[in-house]
Amino acid sequence: MGKVVVVTSGKGGVGKTTSSAALGAALAQNGDKVVVVDFDVGLRNLDLVMGAERRVVYDLVNVIQGEAKLSQALIRDKRVETLYLLPASQTRDKDNLTPEGVEKVIAALQNAFDWVICDSPAGIERGATLAMRHADIAIVVTNPEVSSVRDSDRIIGLLDSKTLKAENGERMEKHLLLTRYDPLRAERGDMLKVDDVLEILSIPLMGIIPESADVLRASNVGSPVTLADNRSAPALAYFDAARRLKGETLPITIPGEKRSFLGKIFGRKAA
Amino acid sequence: MNLFGFFSRSQSAPAARERLQVLLAHERASAGDSDLVTKLRDEILKAISKHMQIDDEKVKVTMERGAQVSTLAVDIEIPFDAKKAA
Ligand SMILES: Nc1ncnc2c1ncn2[C@@H]1O[C@H](COP(=O)(O)OP(=O)(O)OP(=O)(O)O)[C@@H](O)[C@H]1O
Ligand SMILES: [Mg+2]
Numbered sequence: 154m155g156k157v158v159v160v161t162s163g164k165g166g167v168g169k170t171t172s173s174a175a176l177g178a179a180l181a182q183n184g185d186k187v188v189v190v191d192f193d194v195g196l197r198n199l200d201l202v203m204g205a206e207r208r209v210v211y212d213l214v215n216v217i218q219g220e221a222k223l224s225q226a227l228i229r230d231k232r233v234e235t236l237y238l239l240p241a242s243q244t245r246d247k248d249n250l251t252p253e254g255v256e257k258v259i260a261a262l263q264n265a266f267d268w269v270i271c272d273s274p275a276g277i278e279r280g281a282t283l284a285m286r287h288a289d290i291a292i293v294v295t296n297p298e299v300s301s302v303r304d305s306d307r308i309i310g311l312l313d314s315k316t317l318k319a320e321n322g323e324r325m326e327k328h329l330l331l332t333r334y335d336p337l338r339a340e341r342g343d344m345l346k347v348d349d350v351l352e353i354l355s356i357p358l359m360g361i362i363p364e365s366a367d368v369l370r371a372s373n374v375g376s377p378v379t380l381a382d383n384r385s386a387p388a389l390a391y392f393d394a395a396r397r398l399k400g401e402t403l404p405i406t407i408p409g410e411k412r413s414f415l416g417k418i419f420g421r422k423a424a
Numbered sequence: 425m426n427l428f429g430f431f432s433r434s435q436s437a438p439a440a441r442e443r444l445q446v447l448l449a450h451e452r453a454s455a456g457d458s459d460l461v462t463k464l465r466d467e468i469l470k471a472i473s474k475h476m477q478i479d480d481e482k483v484k485v486t487m488e489r490g491a492q493v494s495t496l497a498v499d500i501e502i503p504f505d506a507k508k509a510a
Contacts, residue, residue, distance in 0.1 A: 299440050306448050342435025349441045353448060 155186075155266045157259060158398070159288035160330075161312075163304030165275030167296045168332035171368055171378070173272035174202045175388070176292070178377035179395035181236035185267040188227065190258075191241035192284035193274040194250055200240045203230065204375025214242035217254030223261055232380055237266070247280040259287045277311060285316050290326045290398070293356065296333045297345040305329075305354055328359035330394060335364040336409025347407055360394030362387050363408040450489045461487050461496075468498060478502060 160173045170193070177189040191199035194214060200206045205228045211221035216239075223239075230236035239262070242249065262269045273284035285291060291312050295305040309327060318325045331350060338344040351358055362368075363386050371381035379388045386408070393403055465485040472478055482501035487494055 299444055302444055303447065303451075306451065310452070339437075342437050345437050345440050345444075349437070349444075353441070353444055 155263045155269050156289050157263060157269045157271065157287050158290045158292060159271045159273055159285040160292045160294060161273040161281060161285055161308055162275065162294040162301070163277060163281075163308040164296075164301045167294050167301050168330075168362065168368075169275075169294050170198050170202050170272050171372065172292065172294055172330055172332060172362070172391070173270050174199060174377040175379045175391040176395050176398065177268070177270045178203075178230075178233060178236055179379045179392050180268050180398070181230070181233045182379060182383075183395070184235060186235045186265070187268045187270065188237040188239055188262050188266045189270045189272060190239040190262070191272050192250075192280055193272065194241045194280060195243070195246045196274065197241035197243050199238060199272050200228075201375060202372050203238055203377060205230070205238050205240070206375070209240045212240045212242040213258065214245050214249045216258055217251060218249065223258065232376075247274070247278070247283075250279065250283050252283065252286070255283050256287065277307065281308075282311065282315055285312060287317055288312075288325065289318070290328070292328050292330050292359065292398075293354070294330050294332055295350060295354070297331060297339070297347070297350055299345070302345065302350055302353060309354065309356065327356045328398070329354060329356045330360050330362065331358065332362040333364045334361050334408055336407075339407075339409060358405055359397045360390050361405060361407060362390045362394075446489060446491050449491075450494070461485055464496070472500065476502065 160169045160176070162169050173189050177187045181187040189199060189203070190213065191197050192213070193199070197212075200209050208228050211226035213226070215221040216223050216226050226239055228238045228240065230238070259269060271284045271288065274280040293305050293308060295301050312325050312327060313319050316325055329351065331347060334347075335344060339346065347358070347361065365385065365387045367382055367385040368378050368387050371378040374381060378385065379391050382388055383392075393405075396403060465483065468485065469480065469483055472483070478500065484497075484499040486497045486499070488497065
């Protein structure tokens with residue numbers, strides 16, 4: 154049985170789609186069988202970031218509504234043969250996602266893949282709650298900035314109450330992925346410190362992705378950053394994050410600092 | 425760029441941290457009861473109107489959330505000729 158991972162944030166534009174593509178590709182580059190599922194129905198973008206926009210025929214909504222078979226909707230990556238994409242619909246809206254439909258699709262994907270990575274839409278509505286519903290592991294994507302941290306806190310609350318795991322009384326495994334980290338602004342003291350964000354959100358850190366033009370370049374050419382330039386700083390950070398997702402313990406270095414720390418485990422203060 | 429200004433300018437990240445800590449402590453505690461102030465306002469209004477006629481609009485209930493304690497402020501404008509309720 155594959156692991157279901159939701160990439161979520163509450164706030165929009167923090168790097169969920171970029172991270173879903175990069176982590177999915179990183180895992181697949183290491184030989185794991187991976188499918189990245191776009192839950193942003195109505196505003197799909199994962200196809201573009203992964204360079205598959207011209208190959209989309211059927212999508213998640215078609216599969217849920219029984220208009221296409223899952224195998225017809227899956228798109229295999231041209232560069233990494235164990236990497237697949239299940240696109241979202243561009244023309245229909247989130248109301249077409251039914252809980253039963255999503256459950257069936259996820260169950261089928263879990264049987265065929267090692268990793269099912271769900272790229273959540275922003276917000277806390279239907280699309281976002283359905284994307285997290287079946288997750289075994291949650292990646293909370295956060296920018297070191299007040300509104301993003303607040304929204305992440307809200308999402309962590311939902312992960313601990315509205316998911317199947319939570320309803321069954323199990324603990325949801327959560328990881329913090331700090332993205333768009335700018336060492337210059339951090340040095341000036343105008344960006345929340347890594348320790349501050351960790352202390353406030355109290356979930357373990359799985360990586361710090363620096364703000365970088367390499368991410369933009371990668372999306373311009375339609376390639377996850379780990380494939381576009383596998384030696385770039387953001388790619389290296391995503392490769393390490395993917396290894397931590399697999400359970401490895403690696404020291405985390407803060408971009409622009411020599412200091413590094415070993416994935417501290419924080420117990421979230423009881424709500 | 426003025427180097428002196430660069431170094432002497434106060435940092436904004438500590439303020440962000442403080443504000444977040446206070447805000448989130450409250451949001452976590454009150455999840456599910458976000459309209460406490462509205463409820464309080466309604467009940468206060470009811471209690472007062474037992475004794476005098478007042479204008480709905482002239483009752484202001486505000487909450488100031490602090491790190492240790494919060495203050496609930498009730499501001500009621502009572503007209504001179506407020507008639508006693510029957
Ligand atoms: N580390 C980074 N450095 C520079 N730019 C980045 C980085 N991460 C993301 N971006 C840029 O930020 C923008 C938003 O990223 P992305 O689409 O991944 O966010 P999202 O959370 O999926 O947004 P939405 O909530 O709209 O789905 C994109 O233009 C992306 O290229
Ligand atoms: Mg997105």
